[in-house]
Amino acid sequence: MAAKPGSEELAIDLAARAGWMYYLGGMTQDHIARELGISRQRAQRLVARAVADGLIGVRLNHPIAACLELERALKARFGLSLARVAPALPEGMDPVKSIAPVAAKEIERVLKNTDALVISLGTGRTLRQVVDEMPVLDLPKHKLVSLIGNAARDGSATVYQVIMRLADRIGARHYPLALPLNAESEADRDFHMGLRHVQTALKLARECDMAFVGIGDVSHTAPMIIDGFIDREEIDALLARGAVGEIVGWAFDGDGKYLEGGSNARINGVRADTAGTPVVCIAAGENKYKALAAALKGQLITGLITDETSALHLLA
Structure with missing residues (x-):
């Protein structure tokens, strides 16, 4: 068991958490004081310390002890090779705002590997926000490949365009699947998969060094039905x-x-x-709990980047 942090370590943790709430959560110092149960003056000092000590700039550079404990617990419980837990934002705030910078930092760490890598990617709102947090890097040695088609059945492209946005950030070659996510029939799917340019992308995806994906729920309010990738009848059949x-x-x-x-x-x-x-799955929030629990149970993922609230729920 890890040793209990001393008073100075706890003070640094609190400063990091206050800085996270202020700069990422957009909270006022009064709100931070109420959330942490401290005076407004102390909240102000903690935010100032977070900046002065270099704990937070655009990113959080100090690992909060509670998050580290949750990371260890997730890895032990579910046999994960990687777990990253972002500080939770107050109830009602979008948890993606918290996990996106943490996930971006992890992807940056992987991409700065000295070897040339093939990275496969999912799509969706969460991954787009993650990519938007990425710095501009000069890493043309890598290849990026999409795991899935990026268009709805009517031919309209997804608004997320994760692979192209990341390729633009790092200057890497990229291999999107310029196809509908769902084909009209199995025969159409077989035809699409046999196209020469698609075969090139599929081979890269199957032989990739690492994958970063999101996760979605299956419901009538799920992103894949809202974005036109699947219809209500198909959702009913899945349910x-x-x-x-x-x-x-x-x-x-x-x-x-x-x-x-x-x-x-x-x-x-x-x-x-x-x-x-x-x-590696990047996800957080109440609507993801059931899907995340099932994915962990079935070992569909080997890594998880989430927030404190989601981690506590999965471990409960």
């Missing part, structure tokens, strides 16, 4: 078969088992495979 979540479009049940057939048989893309590749 009837016990689906609770999806990773790059592939639906899975409460035991973390991918469903066979149905809409899964028409996905233009590659399933994120943990058999030989680290698959």
Whole structure:
């Protein structure tokens, strides 16, 4: 068991947390004082210390002890090779704002590896915010490949464009799948997958060194139905078969088992495979709890970047 932090360590933790709330959460010092149960004057001093001691600039540079403990617990409980936990923002605030800078820092660490890597990517709002937190880097040695088609059935492109935005940030070659996420039929899917340029991307995706993905719930308010990738009838069919979540479009049940057939048989893309590749999921928030719990149970991911509230729920 880790030693209990001393008073100075606790003070530094508190300063880091106050700085995170002020600069990332956009909270006033009065609000921070109420959240932390301290005076406004102390909140002001803590925020000032966070900057003066270099604990936070655009990013948090001090690992809060409570987050480190949760990271250790997640790795031990679920056999994860990587766990990163961001400080929780107050209730009602978007948790993606908290996890995006932490995830961006982790991706930057991976990309600064001296070896040339092939990185596969999912898509979605969370990953887009993560990429928007990335600094501009000169890393043309890497290759980026999409795990999934990036268009709706009517041909409209997704607004997220994660792979192209990241490629622009780091100057890397990228291989998007210029296809609908779901084909109209299995025959159409087979035709799409046989196209020469698609085969090139698929080969890279299957042989990638690491994957970064989000996770989605399966419901009538899920992003994949709102964004036009799947229709209500297909969602009803997935729910009837016990689906609770999806990773790059592939639906899975409460035991973390991918469903066979149905809409899964028409996905233009590659399933994120943990058999030989680290698959890091970036997700937080109440609507992700059920999907995350199932993905961890079924070992569909090998790494998790989340926030304190989500980590506590998963460990409870």
